[in-house]
Amino acid sequence: MSSAKTSADRLARLLNLVPYLLARPGIELVEAAADLGVSERQLREDLELLWVCGLPGYGPGDLIDMSFDGDRVTITYDAGIDRPLRLTPDEATALVVALRMLAETPGVADRDAIHRALTKIEQAAGEIDAPVAVRLPGNDDRLADLRSALERGNALRLSYYSAARDVSSERIVDPMRLLSVSGRSYLEAWCRSAGAVRMFRVDRIDALTELDEPAAPPAEAQSGDVAEGVFQPDPDSPTVTLRVGRGGRWITEYYPCESVVEVTPEEWLVSLRVNDMDWARRLVLGLGPQVAVVAPAELAEAVRDSAVQALAAYA
Amino acid sequence: MAVVSRSRTERLVNLVICLLSTRRFLTAAQIAATVPGYEHNADDAREHEAFQRKFERDKAELRALGVPLETGTASVFDTEPGYRIARRDYALPAIPLGPDEAAAVGVAARLWRHAGLAAAATSGLAKLRAGGVDVDPHATLGVEPVLAVDAAFEPLTGAARARREVTFPYRVPEDDAPTTRHLQPWGVVCWRGRWYVVGHDTVRDAPRCFRLSRIVGPVRQIGEERAFEPPADLDLISYVARWSGPVERNRTTRVLVRPGRAAGVRRWAANCTPTPEGDVLELRYADADGFAAWLVGYGADVTVLEPAEVREATIARLREIAGVTAPAELAEVA
Numbered sequence: 001m002s003s004a005k006t007s008a009d010r011l012a013r014l015l016n017l018v019p020y021l022l023a024r025p026g027i028e029l030v031e032a033a034a035d036l037g038v039s040e041r042q043l044r045e046d047l048e049l050l051w052v053c054g055l056p057g058y059g060p061g062d063l064i065d066m067s068f069d070g071d072r073v074t075i076t077y078d079a080g081i082d083r084p085l086r087l088t089p090d091e092a093t094a095l096v097v098a099l100r101m102l103a104e105t106p107g108v109a110d111r112d113a114i115h116r117a118l119t120k121i122e123q124a125a126g127e128i129d130a131p132v133a134v135r136l137p138g139n140d141d142r143l144a145d146l147r148s149a150l151e152r153g154n155a156l157r158l159s160y161y162s163a164a165r166d167v168s169s170e171r172i173v174d175p176m177r178l179l180s181v182s183g184r185s186y187l188e189a190w191c192r193s194a195g196a197v198r199m200f201r202v203d204r205i206d207a208l209t210e211l212d213e214p215a216a217p218p219a220e221a222q223s224g225d226v227a228e229g230v231f232q233p234d235p236d237s238p239t240v241t242l243r244v245g246r247g248g249r250w251i252t253e254y255y256p257c258e259s260v261v262e263v264t265p266e267e268w269l270v271s272l273r274v275n276d277m278d279w280a281r282r283l284v285l286g287l288g289p290q291v292a293v294v295a296p297a298e299l300a301e302a303v304r305d306s307a308v309q310a311l312a313a314y315a
Numbered sequence: 316m317a318v319v320s321r322s323r324t325e326r327l328v329n330l331v332i333c334l335l336s337t338r339r340f341l342t343a344a345q346i347a348a349t350v351p352g353y354e355h356n357a358d359d360a361r362e363h364e365a366f367q368r369k370f371e372r373d374k375a376e377l378r379a380l381g382v383p384l385e386t387g388t389a390s391v392f393d394t395e396p397g398y399r400i401a402r403r404d405y406a407l408p409a410i411p412l413g414p415d416e417a418a419a420v421g422v423a424a425r426l427w428r429h430a431g432l433a434a435a436a437t438s439g440l441a442k443l444r445a446g447g448v449d450v451d452p453h454a455t456l457g458v459e460p461v462l463a464v465d466a467a468f469e470p471l472t473g474a475a476r477a478r479r480e481v482t483f484p485y486r487v488p489e490d491d492a493p494t495t496r497h498l499q500p501w502g503v504v505c506w507r508g509r510w511y512v513v514g515h516d517t518v519r520d521a522p523r524c525f526r527l528s529r530i531v532g533p534v535r536q537i538g539e540e541r542a543f544e545p546p547a548d549l550d551l552i553s554y555v556a557r558w559s560g561p562v563e564r565n566r567t568t569r570v571l572v573r574p575g576r577a578a579g580v581r582r583w584a585a586n587c588t589p590t591p592e593g594d595v596l597e598l599r600y601a602d603a604d605g606f607a608a609w610l611v612g613y614g615a616d617v618t619v620l621e622p623a624e625v626r627e628a629t630i631a632r633l634r635e636i637a638g639v640t641a642p643a644e645l646a647e648v649a
Contacts, residue, residue, distance in 0.1 A: 003619040008323050012438060015331065016445035023447035053328040053333065055336050056349045080335045083406035084445035088381040090393055093472055094432035098423035101460050101505065107447030110415055114423075117416035124410045131502035133551040136460075147457040161582055166613075168578045180460040181354035183508020206582060226461050249488035253528065265491045284611025289635035307613035309639035313571075313618040314630050 010046075013038070016082045017046055018064060025074040032073070047073065052077040053171050092125035093132065100134040107143020107179045132265040136183050142202055145179065148189055149208075150175045155215045156189070159207040160200055164279045166204060173198070174215035176223060181230050188224070190217035197221050229256070233273035242279050244268045248290030269294065281306060326352030327373055330627060331382060338620050340389045340397025343370055376400075407446050416455050417443075418454035426462040431469050464510060465527035468503060470534035471512045475500040477540045480517065484532040485525055500524065502543035506555040513554040515543065552638055564599035568606070569620040576616040595620070603628050611636070 006055075021027065035042040047066065047236045054063030054077075065077035085097070097120040102108060120131075132295035149156055156175060173189035174292065176197070185202035197217075226228075233256050240257070244251065245266060253258050256272040274280040281302045284293055329350050334341065347353040347366060355362040377384055383404040386396045412420065421441065427436040441538050445448060467483065474481045481500055486493035500514040510527040572580060572594045581587065584596035600606035605629035619626040 007323055007378060008376060011327050011376070013441075014324065014328055015380075016441055019447075023445070036441070049325055050328070053325060056333050058329075060353065063496040064530070079332050080402075081332060084442040085381055085405060086383075087405050087439050087442060088435070089473075090432060090469075091442065091640070092433035093476075094427055094436035094608070095420065095424060095439045097432070098426045098436060098462060099419065101426060101462055102423045102456065103418065104505075105458050105460040107458045108460075110419065111383055113415035114419040114456070117412060117419040117423075118409050120412055120416065121420065124408050126408075129476065130501075131472055132504070133502060135507070137507060143458065150457065161578060163579060166577065168577050168582065180458055181508070182461075183505075184461070185458070195467055225583040227463070234455040253488060256606065262491075264499055272407070281440060282612045282614070284637060286608055287616055288608050288611065288632050288642075301548050307611075307633045309615035310611070311633045311637060313615065314566075314626070 004102070005303070011059065012085075014046055014050060014110055015081060015249065016084050018050065018075060018078050019084050021066070021073060022078055022082055023076045026069065026072045029073060056104055060292065087128065089128045092121070092128040093130040095121050096125065097132045098129040099133070100130075100132065101136075104134045104136040105136025106136060106140050107147050107178065107180075108184055109147060136180065138180070138183075138185050142205065142208075143185055145208060145210075146175070146178055146202065146205075148180060149210045152210070153215050155211045156211040157211060158200065158205050160254045161204040161206060161223045164276050166278075167280065169193075172211070172302055174217040174221070176217055176221065178202075179226060179230075181226055184230075186230060188245070190215075197224065199224070202226040232254070235273070237272050237273040237275050238277070238296070240274050240296070240299060242272070243292045243294050244270050245290040251287065251291070286312050322352060326350065327376065330373060331377065331400065334384070334398055334400040335402060337399050337589055339397050340385070340387045340393075342389075342393070342395045342397045342446055343367070344395070346398065348371070384431045407442055409447055410443060410448060412443075412448050414448060414451070415451070417448050419451050419456065420448070421450035421452060422456050424450075426460055430462050431464045433507075451495050461504055465530070467512070467527045467530040468510060470536070471500050471527070472503050474512075474534070474630050475502050475512075478543055479536045479540050480538045480542055481534050481611070483525075483534045485529055486531050496523075496525065498525070499543040501549055502551045503527070504551045504555045506552065509553045510596045513551050514545075562601040564601045566600050566603075566622075568598050568600055568609065568622060569597060570596050571618040571620055572613075573616045577613045580613055580617055581612070601623070607632055 004287060017036070023033065024032070026040060029040055029043055033040040036043065039044070040186060050064045051066070056062070060250070062079065063077070064079045066073055066075050066211060067291055068102070071245065099114060099121060101124065103114045103118060105112060108114070155172055157170060157172050159168060159170055171191055171193045173191050174190045177188050178185065179188060187200040187202060187205070189200060190196070191198040241305045249268060254266070257272055261269040263269055277299060280299055284291055285306055293303055325374070329352070333346065333350050341349070344357065347355065347357070347370070353366060353370065355366045357363050366531065367473070368402040374384060383400060385401055386397050388395070389397050420441065424436040424440040440450060464587070480497065482495055482497050484493040485496045497517045498512065498514040500512050500515060502513055504511045504513055512526045512527060513522065513524045515521070516523040570580070571592055574593055580598070581596065583598055585599060586597050588595045603624040607619070607625055610619060610629055611632045619629045
């Protein structure tokens with residue numbers, strides 16, 4: 001971090017510190033430090049600095065003053081910085097957009113409080129208008145059921161459709177958390193059949209029963225990092241290479257691709273990693289004539305065979 | 316370095332307090348004579364120049380932080396500009412958030428941890444705390460939305476706020492090269508998990524929306540601030556939703572599905588009748604071609620019985636995939 005950035009950060013922190021303490025007379029230093037995200041030592045240094053700041057004249061009655069009682073501090077004179085600075089446009093946008101996102105998230109608890117908070121933050125932001133609108137569709141009822149099961153801490157029996165294997169099956173899971181990523185809702189849970197943490201797409205849960213048994217994900221059940229998307233291709237999975245015509249290019253926006261080579265305008269070579277070759281066969285069949293398999297040869301053959309067999313039924 | 320930084324911060328805090336406390340505009344010379352850290356000999360050209368540079372830097376830092384520095388003259392006899400900070404522009408108004416509302420704000424601020432405005436969310440929350448709001452850092456609301464934005468989000472929301480026109484290189488997959496688009500951005504929309512910018516395309520002279528993920532280079536602001544006004548009764552969502560509204564599935568098809576197969580098709584069936592040849596499902600659809608493409612994905616597990624438009628579209632696709640175009644060849648393989 002550059003020293004200019006550090007100095008701006010420190011100034012912002014100091015201007016907040018006086019009103020923060022003013023609103024909480026007698027707060028313990030350790031509590032204030034934790035709340036403000038600084039070390040107790042840093043907080044003491046900040047207070048020492050403030051102690052020599054104040055109104056012009058800079059006499060004893062002009063300087064910011066505070067009293068200490070053991071490890072507790074109370075501001076006794078604020079020299080006029082009794083309120084924090086207004087929200088900057090970026091700060092107002094960040095809070096307002098996040099609240100709008102939260103309010104739109106299917107299945108979220110306490111939507112009413114989110115809306116009330118949003119109105120108050122928008123008022124505080126004054127003339128700063130966050131030019132951002134959010135709309136996320138979703139099955140609120142199904143999510144509300146999942147959320148209350150999660151709150152009660154019970155295991156669930158799911159009837160779940162796996163698109164990877166094109167089968168619906170029953171399984172018992174220990175729920176861990178509910179997520180909403182890129183407009184889709186997911187249940188992250190320990191799957192007892194798989195013996196692993198799995199992300200279940202909520203729109204593929206066809207039925208669910210709450211069991212009279214507490215959820216008990218084992219210690220090894222760790223939440224995944226979803227910053228880069230829910231499904232990361234497994235680097236050990238086989239690669240499939242497709243020849244893609246102009247009309248099929250949209251797949252490069254829809255599926256995570258390993259590589260896209262624009263050979264000619266009418267022919268792109270697109271590589272993806274797939275966990276399941278049978279899923280790849282269904283994918284390519286569904287994409288139709290705009291997409292042809294280059295490799296592996298077995299997949300190209302499987303696709304052609306499927307089409308030939310399917311045609312036989314119409315003969 | 317630490318000493319320098321400390322005295323600089325001290326000087327800036329004192330400058331803010333001084334300018335908040337004054338009703339009169341204070342000139343640079345008056346500030347230099349008052350605020351500790353600006354002492355210099357004004358008659359010494361080099362010292363005076365050093366002071367001016369220091370004061371310019373400090374003003375820039377305060378402005379960057381959002382401190383509303385006002386400039387003006389104390390009276391008509393003054394020629395030099397002065398400075399002050401109006402308390403009503405400086406101070407965050409009281410935000411009477413209840414505990415449940417404060418918890419919601421805390422959860423919301425955390426959503427940015429993966430993305431663009433994380434630092435702004437954190438500093439905004441710090442101001443709310445300083446304003447007396449207690450935020451429970453452990454509160455949850457049952458569902459965790461993951462907020463992720465494209466790189467163009469910040470420049471576009473900034474330009475929409477400032478009402479400045481922008482240009483950016485844009486590429487849809489069907490195009491062979493990006494084209495430069497000119498837009499007066501009205502606002503940004505998150506629709507079904509994707510981000511779009513909506514505005515007036517000045518070249519096409521019509522409202523347009525663009526997907527942020529298809530902006531393949533920097534967003535450049537051009538022209539003046541406040542250069543345009545968005546429509547008065549602007550509903551950003553409606554522009555995006557217009558292109559991707561709900562589809563009406565008001566036609567019915569009957570398909571034959573092999574026993575125990577094609578679970579993905581069965582999930583959508585209105586009803587299922589077992590027959591000796593397999594299960595006959597009834598499905599609703601909107602567009603025959605799109606629906607046929609979906610059914611073809613299930614290969615020989617699904618055979619379309621009726622209507623003809625879906626059946627024919629399915630057969631045509633299968634023939635192309637199989638590399639069979641002539642009916643004679645088809646008869647051969649059958």
